[in-house]
Amino acid sequence: MLQSLPEAMGLIFTFEGMMVLTLGTMLGIILGALPGIGSTVAVAMILPFTLTMSQAPAILLLLAIYAGSVYGGSISAILINTPGTPQSAATCFDGYPMAQRGEAGKALGWATIASVIGGLTSAVVLIFAAPQLAAFALNFGPIETFTLILLGLTCIVSVSEGSLIKGLIAGFIGLFLSTVGGDPITGEARFTFGNFQLIAGFNLLAVVIGVFALSEVLTRAAASRDDAAPLVDFNGIVLPKLHEWKGRVKGLVKSVLIGNGIGILPGTGAATAAFISYAEARRSAPTRANFGKGEPDGLIASEAANNAVTGGALVPTMALGIPGDAITAVMLATLTLHGVTPGIRLMTENPVLMAAIFSGFFVINLMLLPLGMLVSRMAAPILRIKEAYMLVMITLLCTVGVYFVRGNPFDLLVMAIAGVIGFILRRQGYPMAPLVIGMVLGPTLEISLRQGLIITDGSFTAFFVGHPIAGVLAVAAVGMLLLPVFRALRPAKAA
Amino acid sequence: MSGVISERRVVSTILLVLTAGLVLSTFGLQFADLGGAFSPMFFPRIILFILLGLAVANVVIDGLAATDGQPIELLPVVIIGAAFMGYVLLLIPLGYFISSTLVGVVILVALGLRNPVQVLGVPLAASGGLVALFNHVLKMPLPTSPFFWWI
Numbered sequence: 001m002l003q004s005l006p007e008a009m010g011l012i013f014t015f016e017g018m019m020v021l022t023l024g025t026m027l028g029i030i031l032g033a034l035p036g037i038g039s040t041v042a043v044a045m046i047l048p049f050t051l052t053m054s055q056a057p058a059i060l061l062l063l064a065i066y067a068g069s070v071y072g073g074s075i076s077a078i079l080i081n082t083p084g085t086p087q088s089a090a091t092c093f094d095g096y097p098m099a100q101r102g103e104a105g106k107a108l109g110w111a112t113i114a115s116v117i118g119g120l121t122s123a124v125v126l127i128f129a130a131p132q133l134a135a136f137a138l139n140f141g142p143i144e145t146f147t148l149i150l151l152g153l154t155c156i157v158s159v160s161e162g163s164l165i166k167g168l169i170a171g172f173i174g175l176f177l178s179t180v181g182g183d184p185i186t187g188e189a190r191f192t193f194g195n196f197q198l199i200a201g202f203n204l205l206a207v208v209i210g211v212f213a214l215s216e217v218l219t220r221a222a223a224s225r226d227d228a229a230p231l232v233d234f235n236g237i238v239l240p241k242l243h244e245w246k247g248r249v250k251g252l253v254k255s256v257l258i259g260n261g262i263g264i265l266p267g268t269g270a271a272t273a274a275f276i277s278y279a280e281a282r283r284s285a286p287t288r289a290n291f292g293k294g295e296p297d298g299l300i301a302s303e304a305a306n307n308a309v310t311g312g313a314l315v316p317t318m319a320l321g322i323p324g325d326a327i328t329a330v331m332l333a334t335l336t337l338h339g340v341t342p343g344i345r346l347m348t349e350n351p352v353l354m355a356a357i358f359s360g361f362f363v364i365n366l367m368l369l370p371l372g373m374l375v376s377r378m379a380a381p382i383l384r385i386k387e388a389y390m391l392v393m394i395t396l397l398c399t400v401g402v403y404f405v406r407g408n409p410f411d412l413l414v415m416a417i418a419g420v421i422g423f424i425l426r427r428q429g430y431p432m433a434p435l436v437i438g439m440v441l442g443p444t445l446e447i448s449l450r451q452g453l454i455i456t457d458g459s460f461t462a463f464f465v466g467h468p469i470a471g472v473l474a475v476a477a478v479g480m481l482l483l484p485v486f487r488a489l490r491p492a493k494a495a
Numbered sequence: 496m497s498g499v500i501s502e503r504r505v506v507s508t509i510l511l512v513l514t515a516g517l518v519l520s521t522f523g524l525q526f527a528d529l530g531g532a533f534s535p536m537f538f539p540r541i542i543l544f545i546l547l548g549l550a551v552a553n554v555v556i557d558g559l560a561a562t563d564g565q566p567i568e569l570l571p572v573v574i575i576g577a578a579f580m581g582y583v584l585l586l587i588p589l590g591y592f593i594s595s596t597l598v599g600v601v602i603l604v605a606l607g608l609r610n611p612v613q614v615l616g617v618p619l620a621a622s623g624g625l626v627a628l629f630n631h632v633l634k635m636p637l638p639t640s641p642f643f644w645w646i
Contacts (some may be wrong), residue, residue: 051635165553169510176517179542183535188526191517191533214579221575221606222567304626317525388606392599395579396621399586399595404635412583420576427567430508446538453532 008355009425011056012363020053025371028068032377033075034390035082036220039327041213042069044205045397048404056353058338058437060360062331064457066366067119067310071271071372074303078106078247079232087270087309088303090278096232097294103237110296111303112237112372118256118304121366122311125260126318127358133319134347142451143463149471152322153437154480166430172346174438175445184447197410203437204333204344204409206402209295210418211432212423213398217391218423234380237373240296252304253283253299259305263312270309277305311361318342318357322441326433329440337405382414415438507557507633511550574605590640597623 011017024046046065050058073088078095084459091111100109140148158174180191181201192198255277262273281301282291293299298460314331316322320344323329340353347354402415422432456462464471497569520530531537582598589590589597599618608614 048629048634048635052635137620163556165549165556169546169549172549174541176539177537186526188533190524190534190539191520197568204505218572218575219601222569233578276526325508386608388603388608391606392602392618393621395598395602396595396625399582400591400625400629400637403586403591403637409583409587411585415582416579416583418578422531423572423576425507428503438574449538450532 004355007352007358011352011356012060012360014152014179014285016057017060017360018448020057020061021064021360021364021367022371025367026375028065029072029075029368029372029375030379030382031065032069033084033376034074034385035080035084036387036390037214037394038085038212038216038456039044039066039069039087040208040214040330041280041394041398042066043211043334044209044401045329045331045468046336047205048401049207049399050334050338051404052474055340055357056360059335059340059353059357060283060364062334063357063361064226064325064364065369066331067307069434070110070307070310070369070374071119071303071368072379073306075108075376076383076451078107079234079380080383087274087306088302089271090274090306091299091301093278093292094295094298098294099232099234099264099300100190100327102232102233104168104232105236106240107294107296107299108171108376109239110299112369112376113240114255114302114304114371115307116257116365116369117155117252118307119310119368120362121256122260122308123266123358123365124262124311126314126361129264129312129315130319130358131347131354132487133315134343135444137320138345138348139183139245141467142411142455144473145465145468146448146452146463147467147477148320148491149322150463150482151473151477152316152320153445154486156475162465163429165192166428167434170432171432171434171438174435174440175442176438176484178439178442179446182328185195185450191342194491196304197408202414203406203408203411204436205330205337205389205405207439208326208330208333208436209398209402210415211422211435213394214415214419215422215426215432217379217394218419219426220387222423222427234377236377239373243298245396247286248297250301251285252300254280254284255301258307259308260312262305263309264315270306270313273309274302274306277301307365311365312356319347321444323437323471326436329433329436351352358448361429499643504554505559507550511547511554514543514547514550518547529638571605571607575602577595578602587638590643591637592622592626592640592643595625 012021027046028042031038031045037045042065043062046061050061053061069085070087073083073085074091074095077083077088077091078099079404081092083089083098091450095107095111098104137144137148174357174458178201181189182192182201191200213385257271257279258277259273262276263270278298278301281297282288285291285297287295313328317328317332319342321332321341323332332342335457340350342345398415399412401410403413405411426432452463453460464474515534518540521540524536526535578598578601582594585597587595597622602605603614603617626637629637
């Protein structure tokens with residue numbers, strides 16, 4: 001891939017490439033700062049704008065939105081005590097108290113530097129880890145692929161906040177939805193109930209936008225409004241001076257490592273990384289007594305970790321085609337729309353595009369510093385916009401996105417129904433990320449399982465006897481499934 | 496809702512009934528009898544049987560759990576939910592501009608806005624802006640309005 005770097009740079013450092021990276025990062029920061037939109041909806045909303053673009057700029061725009069929105073969440077967390085994205089929830093603990101005592105600019109300065117360092121290291125991890133992982137997986141057959149997808153699916157356990165059983169139900173609903181339409185081997189129609197529109201199956205993006213964006217509109221409409229804290233005075237970012245970093249570098253390094261490590265694990269996500277990193281900093285920092293009262297170490301821990309997750313989460317997505325969370329699932333779906341099928345063969349078949357994506361991701365994270373300083377001043381007044389206006393914009397933009405994917409009005413109906421059902425299920429504690437992951441991984445899981453059984457003459461035990469990699473992956477999958485049980489037993493034992 | 500019938504229990508029961516119905520439907524569908532992993536119902540049946548087991552466990556858990564969560568403002572949800580359905584059904588016959596403006600107005604009114612300038616101005620500006628952007632800048636035509644085909 002390194003040999004393709006000069007050609008990849010030629011794609012990035014053009015007028016179009018730099019415009020895409022700059023505007024995408026700026027837009028990502030603004031969308032991330034707006035509470036209720038979040039990275040997943042932000043990527044889905046921008047999708048229609050990429051449909052006329054060529055592959056590399058389109059993918060770079062989506063990556064810029066992703067990285068920018070994760071950082072942007074810290075702006076509203078600090079200025080109005082409402083995280084723009086779930087990843088920035090831990091940033092509120094120390095960011096808002098700092099802002100309340102008149103240090104909003106300083107708080108955003110700490111958050112910006114920590115985010116940039118976290119993001120840059122994650123880009124390095126992506127650049128080096130993804131090709132290695134893809135090379136290892138190059139010789140995978142259907143049996144290994146099946147166990148790999150099975151391992152990927154166990155991330156449903158991790159993304160099931162609240163009730164594990166409800167998370168599993170959502171995941172299996174997603175798997176079932178992926179079976180609707182033509183059978184991948186015989187071509188016969190399944191579960192179409194006479195509706196010819198269903199022969200092609202459900203449009204993934206229509207379902208994703210419905211369950212995330214439209215259900216969010218309904219959730220916001222149902223909740224009591226105007227509960228955000230008032231906007232504090234903010235006159236621009238103030239970067240911390242070099243001597244102020246004394247005693248904080250160790251914590252920063254630890255948070256970056258936590259973020260990168262958790263990012264590569266499927267399903268754990270940036271919000272979990274930020275909370276784990278915050279808890280670790282609170283346990284080990286010499287300033288732990290000040291945590292929750294406006295301590296920069298707390299801000300650094302949260303922001304360095306959540307941005308460090310971004311590149312890590314893209315490693316299994318780009319190398320194996322296995323998304324770890326809802327955002328990477330949407331990214332995967334949008335990449336497929338652009339004719340890019342992330343996975344084992346992409347690295348060898350299109351090294352220039354991969355080099356452009358990886359180096360572009362590094363540049364995006366580098367640009368977070370100047371653009372963060374510039375855009376945060378613009379984003380602050382935007383936070384005063386009425387929530388109702390934002391909900392109208394989300395609805396209109398999401399409709400455009402779904403319409404342009406296939407130009408089929410039936411997809412719009414699917415989106416609206418998914419929005420209403422998503423609202424009902426979310427209200428009762430069913431997480432939506434497992435549903436999306438199930439829908440994305442379902443087709444590959446089915447094909448690899450059936451091909452594997454055809455190869456082994458229907459013997460499921462033969463899957464693991466002559467296939468050591470499959471055996472290891474299956475054990476890892478079982479381990480991931482049992483992890484919550486061990487977690488639940490540990491406090492009981494301690495008590 | 497209170498007592499034995501709660502929102503949560505109703506949802507988990509509906510999920511169970513729907514899953515059971517889907518499991519039964521897999522036995523009624525006619526396919527070429529290839530058997531084993533070749534059967535189009537091989538994989539969906541595995542998924543649906545596991546889902547059925549989970550749905551049963553879910554009904555039991557929700558049956559034992561204390562009922563309901565936070566009350567919600569139901570009226571705006573019902574109005575906006577109905578507006579979504581109307582919007583997607585009217586999008587092609589009325590075009591993007593008119594249907595988007597209408598749904599925008601309904602959402603803003605449902606959310607409590609009463610200032611006519613805001614209620615009309617924001618949806619008009621938003622849908623008009625998107626039509627201008629996609630139809631004229633990006634050259635990706637949105638569904639055309641019968642009365643505003645020229646914009």
